[in-house]
Amino acid sequence: MGGIYGLIALGLSLIFGVMGVINFAHGQMMVMAMYVSYWIFVLLGIDPYLSLVIVAAVIFVLGYVVQSALVNRILDYPEAIQVLPLVSLGLVLENCALLFWGPDHRSPQTALSLKTFWIGSVMIDVSRLIAFVLAIIITILIFMFLKKSNIGKCIRAAADNRTGAILVGINVDRINNTSFALGAATTAAAGVLLLPLMPVSPHIGHDFTLTAFIVVIMGGMGNLMGALVGGLILGIAESTSTLFLPATLKQVVSFSILIIIMLFRPQGLFGGKK
Amino acid sequence: MTRFYLFLAIIFTALLLLPLFLDNYILGIFVMIFYWAYVGQTWNVLTGYTGHISLGHALYIGIGAYTTTYLALTFGLTPWIGMFFGGLIAAVIALFLGFLGFRFGLRGVYFVIMTIAFAEITRLIVSHIEALGSFTGIFLDFNPSFWNFQFRGNQPYYYISLGFMVASLIVVRLIETSKVGRFMVAIREDEEAAQALGVNTFKYNMIAIAISAFMTSLAGAFYANYIFYLHPNTLFGMSTSIDLILRPIVGGLGTLFGPVIGSFILTPLSEISRAYFAKGGLEGLHLILYGVLAILVVLFMPKGIIVYVKKLLSPILKSKIT
Amino acid sequence: MSILSADNLTKNFGGLMAVGNLSFDLEKGEILALIGPNGAGKTTVFNCLSGFLTPDEGDVIFEGKLLGGLQPFQICQLGMARTFQIVKPFPTISVLDNVMVGALSREKSTAEAKNKSLEIIDFTGLSRMAAIEAQGLPLPLRKRLELARALATQPKVLLLDEVMAGLNPTEVDELIALLKKINRQGISILLIEHVMRGVMALSQRVIVISYGVKIAEGTPEEVVENKEVIEAYLGKEFLSAQGQ
Numbered sequence: 001m002g003g004i005y006g007l008i009a010l011g012l013s014l015i016f017g018v019m020g021v022i023n024f025a026h027g028q029m030m031v032m033a034m035y036v037s038y039w040i041f042v043l044l045g046i047d048p049y050l051s052l053v054i055v056a057a058v059i060f061v062l063g064y065v066v067q068s069a070l071v072n073r074i075l076d077y078p079e080a081i082q083v084l085p086l087v088s089l090g091l092v093l094e095n096c097a098l099l100f101w102g103p104d105h106r107s108p109q110t111a112l113s114l115k116t117f118w119i120g121s122v123m124i125d126v127s128r129l130i131a132f133v134l135a136i137i138i139t140i141l142i143f144m145f146l147k148k149s150n151i152g153k154c155i156r157a158a159a160d161n162r163t164g165a166i167l168v169g170i171n172v173d174r175i176n177n178t179s180f181a182l183g184a185a186t187t188a189a190a191g192v193l194l195l196p197l198m199p200v201s202p203h204i205g206h207d208f209t210l211t212a213f214i215v216v217i218m219g220g221m222g223n224l225m226g227a228l229v230g231g232l233i234l235g236i237a238e239s240t241s242t243l244f245l246p247a248t249l250k251q252v253v254s255f256s257i258l259i260i261i262m263l264f265r266p267q268g269l270f271g272g273k274k
Numbered sequence: 275m276t277r278f279y280l281f282l283a284i285i286f287t288a289l290l291l292l293p294l295f296l297d298n299y300i301l302g303i304f305v306m307i308f309y310w311a312y313v314g315q316t317w318n319v320l321t322g323y324t325g326h327i328s329l330g331h332a333l334y335i336g337i338g339a340y341t342t343t344y345l346a347l348t349f350g351l352t353p354w355i356g357m358f359f360g361g362l363i364a365a366v367i368a369l370f371l372g373f374l375g376f377r378f379g380l381r382g383v384y385f386v387i388m389t390i391a392f393a394e395i396t397r398l399i400v401s402h403i404e405a406l407g408s409f410t411g412i413f414l415d416f417n418p419s420f421w422n423f424q425f426r427g428n429q430p431y432y433y434i435s436l437g438f439m440v441a442s443l444i445v446v447r448l449i450e451t452s453k454v455g456r457f458m459v460a461i462r463e464d465e466e467a468a469q470a471l472g473v474n475t476f477k478y479n480m481i482a483i484a485i486s487a488f489m490t491s492l493a494g495a496f497y498a499n500y501i502f503y504l505h506p507n508t509l510f511g512m513s514t515s516i517d518l519i520l521r522p523i524v525g526g527l528g529t530l531f532g533p534v535i536g537s538f539i540l541t542p543l544s545e546i547s548r549a550y551f552a553k554g555g556l557e558g559l560h561l562i563l564y565g566v567l568a569i570l571v572v573l574f575m576p577k578g579i580i581v582y583v584k585k586l587l588s589p590i591l592k593s594k595i596t
Numbered sequence: 597m598s599i600l601s602a603d604n605l606t607k608n609f610g611g612l613m614a615v616g617n618l619s620f621d622l623e624k625g626e627i628l629a630l631i632g633p634n635g636a637g638k639t640t641v642f643n644c645l646s647g648f649l650t651p652d653e654g655d656v657i658f659e660g661k662l663l664g665g666l667q668p669f670q671i672c673q674l675g676m677a678r679t680f681q682i683v684k685p686f687p688t689i690s691v692l693d694n695v696m697v698g699a700l701s702r703e704k705s706t707a708e709a710k711n712k713s714l715e716i717i718d719f720t721g722l723s724r725m726a727a728i729e730a731q732g733l734p735l736p737l738r739k740r741l742e743l744a745r746a747l748a749t750q751p752k753v754l755l756l757d758e759v760m761a762g763l764n765p766t767e768v769d770e771l772i773a774l775l776k777k778i779n780r781q782g783i784s785i786l787l788i789e790h791v792m793r794g795v796m797a798l799s800q801r802v803i804v805i806s807y808g809v810k811i812a813e814g815t816p817e818e819v820v821e822n823k824e825v826i827e828a829y830l831g832k833e834f835l836s837a838q839g840q
Contacts, residue, residue, distance in 0.1 A: 073573055083327065083386065084523050085569045087516055092565035206512060210394065213387055252398050255391040262388060263378045453700045453709075460697040463686035470646065470680070472672035472701030472749050 005231035008190045008208060009215035010139060012183065023180075024083060025066075025090035026187055027209030032093055033059045033188030034200040052134075052192045056185040063184025067177045090205065097202035138189050142182075187212075207251070214258045281587075289436060293429045301428035305500065307541040308435035313493045314522040314533030315442040320486035321519070322528030323446075323455065324479065325462025326375075327386045329515050330393030334364040334487045336509035338494025340400065343412060343504060346422070353423035357495035361488040367392075368487030369480055376479045381465075390512065397510035411505030414498065423499040431500055438496065439534065442489065447530055449485070458482050462528070520564070524571045526578025535580050540564070599624040599784050600645070600676065600753050604654035607640055607808075614640045615808040617654070622753065627775070627785045629799035629816070633829050637808040638788045639681055642755050645786075646678045647671040658753070673701060677751035679742045681758045681788075687731035691722055691741055694730050698748030713748055720744040720774060736767045743774070753784045760791040772797050796820075804828065 012026050023029075037055045070085055198204075211234070218230035234254060293301055317331045341360035345351040371392050375385050401409055418424045425431060449455040457478045460468040469475050498504055508514060525536025547560035575581065598621040605618040615637045622628050630638050643649040645656055647668040656663040658676055666674075677698075686694050692710070695717055699709035717726050720740050725733060730741060739759055746754060756775075760768050772794055779785055779798075789795050795802060795816060802819040804812040806828035812819050819825055 070569065070573070083329065084519070085572045087329075088520075088565035088568040088572075090565075091516065092562050092569075095559070095561040095565070210390065213390075217384070217387065252395050255395045258391055259374070259388060262380060262384050263374060451706065453706060456693065456697055456700060456706075459689060459693075460686055463689065464684045466648075467680070467684035467686065467745075468697065469668040470648075470672060470678055470684075471698045471745055472669050472677075473697065474667075474669050 005190075005211055005215050005235050008187050008212040009231050010142065010183075010186050012187070012212045013216045023183065024086040024209060025093060026183075026212055027205035027207065028090040028093040028097075029059060029063065029184050029205075030187045030191035030194070030208055031097060031200060031202065031205035032062065033191035034195050035097060036188075037192045037195050038200060052189055055192050056188045059188035060181045060185040063181035064177050066184070067180035068173075071176070071180060090209065094202050094205055134193055135190070138186070142186065210251075211254065214254050217258060218261055286440070293432050298428050301432050303542055303545045305428055305431045305435045306545060307537050308432075308439040309493065309496065309500075310518065310521050310541050311534045311537035312435070312438040312442050313490060313518045314520075314525070314537060315439070315446055316486055316489035316493065317518055318522045318528065318533050319446060319449070319458075319489065320482050322522055322532065323450070323462060324458040324482040325465075326479065326483070327382075328389040328486075329386050329512070329519070330389035330391070331486075331490055331518055332510050332512070332514035333389075333393040333396055334368065334490035335494040335497060335514065335518075336393075336396065336400070336506065337364040337367065337487075338491030339498040339504055339509050340494075341491070342423075342495040343414065343498045344405070347412075352421045353495050353499055354421075357492050360491045360495055364487040364491035365484040368483045372480045372483040376476050390515075393510050393512070393515060397506045400506040400510065411503060414502040414504070416502060423495070434496065438493070443530065443534070445489070450530060454478065454481060459528075520568050522578075524568060524579060526580030529578065529580050531583075532578050532580050535583055536578070539579065540567075543567070597624050598622060598657075599659055600786065601657040602641070602645065602654065603657060605641065605644055605651050605656070606653035607637075607644055607649060607651050613808050615644065615651070615805075618805065618808070618810055619654075620803050620810065620813070622784055622786050624784055625779070625782060626801065627779055627787070627799045629795045629802045630786060630788045630805065631790070631795060631802060631819075632805040632811075635807075636805045636828075638805065639757055640808075641805075642678060642757055642788065646676060646755060669701075672749055672751075675750070675752035676755065677746040677749045677753070678755035679739075679746050679757055679759055681761070683735070683738045683742045685730035685733070685738050685741055688729060690727050690729055691733070691744075692717065692726045694741055695744050695748045698745040701749050716744050716747050719777075720747070721770075736763050739763070739771070740774075747778065751783060753786065754778070756785060756787040756789075758788055758790060760789060760794045763791075765793070768793055 008026065008030060012023055033055050036058055037052075066089065070089065215230040215234050218234065234257070237257060238254060292304070296304070313331075313335065316334075317328065320331075321327050338357060338360035341363055342351075342353040342356035345356040345359060346353055371388065374380070375388050380388055414424075416424060418426045449458070457468065457473050457475075458481075460471070460473055461475050461478060461482075465475055494509065497509075521536030521540050522533040523536070524540060525534065526532030544560060544564060547563055550560075571579065600622040601620070603619050605615055606613070607615040618641060620628075630641065632638055640649065644651045647663070647666050647670070650665065658671070658674060661674075663671060663674075672678075686697065692713055695713040696706075696709050699712045699716075700706070703709040703712055714726070717723055720743060722737065722740055722744060725737060730738070733741060739762075743756070743759065760771055763771065768791055775785065775787075775798055785798075787794075787798070799816055802812075802814065802816050803810060804819055804822070804825045806824075811824045811828060812822045814822070
């Protein structure tokens with residue numbers, strides 16, 4: 001789970017790093033991704049892991065549209081006002097899902113769904129393992145993309161210094177769009193990886209948005225590597241906590257960790273001076 | 275200015291007389307209009323006037339609701355008194371939150387998330403407490419009487435709710451024009467500059483959050499005895515927190531009548547579309563409309579609808595409204 | 597009689613010394629200018645004096661009392677007010693409301709604060725804009741507003757941070773006249789300034805700092821001739837070119 005959290009957080013961190021906007025609809029976008037993946041599976045019979053790229057692409061487009069139509073306009077607004085459209089967007093997406101697909105939980109039964117294997121005395125879920133591995137692979141891919149490719153470099157430039165980037169001739173609008181879309185796509189990927197592990201229903205997005213926040217803050221706002229590590233740490237912390245707390249309370253643990261970090265090390269575990 | 279007060283008086287009188295002409299269902303809508311206007315106003319105190327965004331204000335509604343209900347069920351204490359205890363608890367928790375937030379310099383996004391975290395933690399914890407209904411929630415018995423804060427029909431609730439709303443307008447107006455209010459606004463505008471001018475920003479931030487929390491929790495007491503059902507997910511949930519901020523933002527953040535205007539526009543929309551669409555099996559559509567409307571308003575009227583309302587009313591009142 | 601003193605003030609940021617062992621006195625009723633090349637640490641000194649930063653070493657003494665560890669608002673209430681290099685008006689409220697915030701630190705009632713504020717607005721020549729939103733003001737007037745707000749707190753000492761920056765010569769002259777008026781009312785002024793016209797016209801004494809250290813002190817005329825000062829601003833090459 002840590003890997004998945006890391007991915008989601010990576011997306012959020014990317015968006016925040018480049019534009020300074022907190023995507024409150026992040027979790028809901030992931031849910032959308034899950035639904036798309038689900039329907040591809042049901043209608044076309046393609047296993048979620050294989051359709052991952054397609055789903056990511058679809059959500060990429062969605063993200064692009066959202067950014068250019070909506071987020072772009074609110075970039076300069078005070079934070080209070082920025083929060084609302086994105087929160088509303090989340091609301092809209094959530095209820096669209098509700099409207100189109102009903103409130104029931106849905107889960108694809110894939111070939112790998114229930115397979116497990118043993119290492120020593122520890123039982124490992126195949127799906128979780130794949131999710132973890134793929135999450136790491138995707139993260140590495142994204143890092144390489146940001147480091148090596150031209151667009152990646154532009155994104156990093158815009159994140160570091162928006163005015164400077166404009167002066168150097170980078171089309172910041174397009175970069176913003178791409179970053180947002182990329183962030184959305186990343187979270188979409190996370191969603192697809194999540195699908196075999198957890199049934200999808202319209203309202204779960206919200207919890208994941210919050211979890212993503214926690215991870216991002218833990219790792220340091222805008223610090224992408226921190227997001228991944230933070231995700232892993234949180235995943236582990238949550239799982240460990242289920243050993244001595246009822247599972248439904250595990251979010252309390254996450255939130256408490258969040259508060260403590262915000263108070264004592266707001267730049268996150270890996271954040272640098274900002 | 276006097277023309278404006280006359281205008282307000284007319285509207286108030288009209289509102290007082292409305293129940294004579296409207297049926298119970300529509301009265302119910304008005305109850306909610308006043309309720310959300312009140313809650314939005316209490317949130318406005320912290321966010322609109324002092325500038326600290328809270329996305330976890332449902333926390334205080336929940337505290338108010340659960341405290342009064344618990345006191346009523348266990349000790350038979352009338353909610354009229356119980357709500358003040360609720361308010362005290364809410365204020366204490368708010369001060370705790372405020373202490374953590376303001377002392378440690380959490381601002382902007384971090385503060386927002388802190389408010390969310392507090393609300394969520396409370397929600398989760400309350401969901402596990404047997405005495406407070408755990409996962410199923412609490413159903414209140416219907417024993418109408420003034421002492422119990424429970425009434426037959428919507429008319430009494432209408433007047434109480436209206437009273438709350440008017441009271442909040444008066445209180446906030448008093449705050450607005452007082453030293454406390456001006457310092458709060460200064461903090462919102464530029465906290466550092468306020469400090470340099472001798473404003474004890476920590477103290478006034480704490481005052482703001484405590485007042486806001488206290489007032490908000492009173493609404494919880496009302497809610498419990500109007501809806502007769504308490505559940506942590508509704509009372510502490512993010513959807514409530516989000517719902518309550520929509521009206522002040524749409525109406526006009528940081529203005530006196532913003533929450534009221536916002537509520538008069540959004541609440542009927544919400545109530546009617548919920549009833550209409552749910553019947554047609556199109557559940558969730560009303561929230562979509564809601565969300566879309568909120569997005570549109572923020573995009574095109576970021577200062578809130580009140581700006582246009584003022585422009586509209588100026589010629590009628592033949593004076594500039596401040 | 598010194599009303600404000602810095603005693604061995606030192607402030608480091610990371611490994612960098614921003615201010616080092618700086619000591620000076622501001623005499624009561626005096627106008628003292630603090631000048632130096634960009635990055636010399638002048639605003640850091642102000643921040644230490646007004647409580648926005650805590651010095652690593654050294655003390656700030658105001659009216660004979662040590663100010664160690666006080667918060668900015670407390671220091672303002674004691675009688676030392678400051679302005680900011682980049683002006684910080686309260687943007688969406690009116691000029692009058694802006695000034696009232698300062699006044700309310702002193703006056704008990706809103707009505708009294710309002711009267712006092714109107715007086716100060718008049719004094720600083722902002723009467724015509726009293727009802728205008730602060731963010732609608734052009735820069736020179738914003739600087740006046742910043743000054744008016746600080747005055748509303750009835751300070752004994754005013755710390756002015758580059759209050760003339762960005763003004764044209766006429767505006768500078770107006771501001772010089774205003775500051776002289778303020779000083780005649782008994783308010784001591786410590787100003788950071790780059791606009792030399794203002795420094796020469798206003799200050800009785802000047803302190804020059806460079807890289808956080810005091811390199812000269814004296815009357816404006818003395819300081820301007822000082823070799824080290826010239827070197828700090830224009831570099832060694834200039835001096836050697838001048839044959840010194």
